[in-house]
Amino acid sequence: MKHFQLPFPSLVVLILGWQLFATEALAQWSHGPNVNNPISTATDHQSFPAIASDGAGGAIIAWGDRRAVYANAIYAQSVNAEGVVRWATDGVPISTEPTSQVPIIVSDGTGGAIIAWVQTPENYDIYAQRVNSVGEVQWTANGIPICLAFNGSQLPAIVSDGAGGAIITWEDIRDGTDYNIYAQRIDSAGVVQWTTNGVPISAARRYQNFPTIASDDAGGAIITWQDLRDTTGITGADIYAQRVNAAGVVQWTADGVPISTATFTQGFPKIASDGVGGALVTWSDYRNGADLDVYAQRVNAAGVVQWTANGVAICKEPNNQFPIIVGDGAGGAIIAWTDYRGSGASPQVYAQRVNDAGVVQWMINGVAISTALNSGSCDMISDGAGGAIIAWQDSRNGGDTLFTDIYSQKVNASGAVQWIANGVSISTALHSQFFPKMVNNSAGGAIITWNDLRNDPNYEDIYAQQIDSSGNLGGPVTEVKNRTVAPIEFALQQNYPNPFNPATTISFNLPSKSFVSLKVFNALGEEVSVLLSEVLPAGTYAPQWNAENLASGVYFYRLQAGNLVETRNLLLLR
Numbered sequence: 123m124k125h126f127q128l129p130f131p132s133l134v135v136l137i138l139g140w141q142l143f144a145t146e147a148l149a150q151w152s153h154g155p156n157v158n159n160p161i162s163t164a165t166d167h168q169s170f171p172a173i174a175s176d177g178a179g180g181a182i183i184a185w186g187d188r189r190a191v192y193a194n195a196i197y198a199q200s201v202n203a204e205g206v207v208r209w210a211t212d213g214v215p216i217s218t219e220p221t222s223q224v225p226i227i228v229s230d231g232t233g234g235a236i237i238a239w240v241q242t243p244e245n246y247d248i249y250a251q252r253v254n255s256v257g258e259v260q261w262t263a264n265g266i267p268i269c270l271a272f273n274g275s276q277l278p279a280i281v282s283d284g285a286g287g288a289i290i291t292w293e294d295i296r297d298g299t300d301y302n303i304y305a306q307r308i309d310s311a312g313v314v315q316w317t318t319n320g321v322p323i324s325a326a327r328r329y330q331n332f333p334t335i336a337s338d339d340a341g342g343a344i345i346t347w348q349d350l351r352d353t354t355g356i357t358g359a360d361i362y363a364q365r366v367n368a369a370g371v372v373q374w375t376a377d378g379v380p381i382s383t384a385t386f387t388q389g390f391p392k393i394a395s396d397g398v399g400g401a402l403v404t405w406s407d408y409r410n411g412a413d414l415d416v417y418a419q420r421v422n423a424a425g426v427v428q429w430t431a432n433g434v435a436i437c438k439e440p441n442n443q444f445p446i447i448v449g450d451g452a453g454g455a456i457i458a459w460t461d462y463r464g465s466g467a468s469p470q471v472y473a474q475r476v477n478d479a480g481v482v483q484w485m486i487n488g489v490a491i492s493t494a495l496n497s498g499s500c501d502m503i504s505d506g507a508g509g510a511i512i513a514w515q516d517s518r519n520g521g522d523t524l525f526t527d528i529y530s531q532k533v534n535a536s537g538a539v540q541w542i543a544n545g546v547s548i549s550t551a552l553h554s555q556f557f558p559k560m561v562n563n564s565a566g567g568a569i570i571t572w573n574d575l576r577n578d579p580n581y582e583d584i585y586a587q588q589i590d591s592s593g594n595l596g597g598p599v600t601e602v603k604n605r606t607v608a609p610i611e612f613a614l615q616q617n618y619p620n621p622f623n624p625a626t627t628i629s630f631n632l633p634s635k636s637f638v639s640l641k642v643f644n645a646l647g648e649e650v651s652v653l654l655s656e657v658l659p660a661g662t663y664a665p666q667w668n669a670e671n672l673a674s675g676v677y678f679y680r681l682q683a684g685n686l687v688e689t690r691n692l693l694l695l696r
Contacts, residue, residue: 151205151596179203209257246274261312286310316370341368374425399423429480453478484537508535566591
């Protein structure tokens with residue numbers, strides 16, 4: 123075992139300093155796609171994260187949690203604009219009922235959030251909880267009931283009411299036969315505002331499914347769904363919508379206005395506000411009888427559709443497409459979709475902008491966002507300047523769908539991609555990262571969160587990453603990359619992140635060709651890892667150290683290049 127000498131007083135000072143200032147040292151977003159920022163690495167599964175802005179450049183993330191084995195709970199964590207997790211390690215409990223399901227979330231407008239979920243198994247009930255900016259739940263322990271109607275509710279969606287509360291919609295089978303659409307408003311104090319168990323948005327016959335919701339910019343909401351009222355079987359679904367005001371009174375035709383009643387099936391609608399009291403709706407459409415295309419429609423505040431009857435075509439490429447939507451800030455929308463054009467075997471990501479008059483603005487059938495292997499499961503936010511930022515999972519590095527990573531791309535208002543072809547690497551850590559969700563970081567960039575298997579291929583954790591408006595992870599480029607221009611002087615950087623668990627990046631500048639030795643030692647001076655021992659040309663380097671099998675504590679890394687030697691410390695926290 124190799125050792126190097128460290129004066130005992132220096133060691134004491136370092137350890138005490140880390141203990142006192144560990145929280146402040148975490149104030150950093152990762153700059154490397156193999157590192158990222160852990161949100162929760164508790165035991166067992168943490169999965170299906172949902173994310174909302176904290177209004178100050180950070181985010182609040184909620185997820186389903188099984189740290190108490192085989193018991194589902196809801197936890198949440200806040201991460202600020204600098205990348206500091208602000209609440210208890212691995213999150214604060216929102217509901218510890220053992221049958222809480224996948225959460226949905228919306229900002230409360232004061233730095234906290236409202237989180238809702240389905241509670242099982244006796245009935246599929248809906249509950250909600252508010253958590254403030256310091257991680258304190260504000261309402262009754264384990265949540266306020268939103269709907270306790272018999273038989274059950276499922277697939278809730280949520281939007282802010284603009285006054286510190288929220289409006290929640292869901293599909294509901296209280297009559298024991300048909301799924302209908304209901305909604306409820308809850309105020310900032312946790313008091314439901316409308317009829318007990320919600321007001322009917324559509325009680326038409328047969329099934330109304332997959333509701334999504336957007337603000338009407340007046341304290342109410344517009345809700346859209348897939349509707350089977352005019353069919354006798356599973357085929358032939360249509361798209362309907364309804365507006366409900368702040369008082370819980372539906373504003374349009376009873377049971378909703380038709381958005382598209384084209385032949386065959388239209389399904390899986392998504393919705394965005396148009397900014398003037400109406401909404402933009404997109405969906406997958408089977409009207410050609412062969413595969414699912416993308417169509418869209420705009421409906422105004424009075425419930426009148428504004429574009430061609432049954433919607434305008436956004437993409438009619440062969441095979442199937444599944445869209446999502448955001449407003450473009452000018453009455454139109456940007457629509458992105460998972461696209462199976464070509465062979466249909468490997469999905470890609472495409473996008474299109476449609477203006478307020480229903481005219482597509484970019485290349486027919488959309489611009490390519492990612493054509494990498496198996497690109498899909500995408501999410502999207504507005505960039506605040508008429509464009510959008512899109513995140514997705516793909517398996518370009520794994521060769522099949524068993525191993526996926528997270529990538530992101532920005533597309534401007536003219537349809538030009540702004541970052542590197544096929545997107546910036548957000549997370550390429552060990553094993554798989556999947557199901558990204560994202561929110562604007564209030565500076566033209568995004569915070570992205572996802573399910574992550576890097577620590578154990580059998581158990582998900584929750585990680586997050588910030589990307590700025592220029593496509594730099596963690597903000598303006600401060601991470602070290604290999605460069606063709608030699609650095610002016612020898613320099614060893616502080617590792618990042620620090621503290622870390624279990625991996626960190628150690629960057630250094632090498633002004634001339636040298637034999638380089640980079641080693642890590644424990645607090646006793648024992649060598650625990652050799653990262654480099656070779657001749658390197660002049661340049662800037664950023665090797666990663668993974669301390670997965672080591673105990674928490676202070677470690678030291680020593681860089682020797684020729685006659686130059688420098689040592690720094692780092693802290694592993696588990």
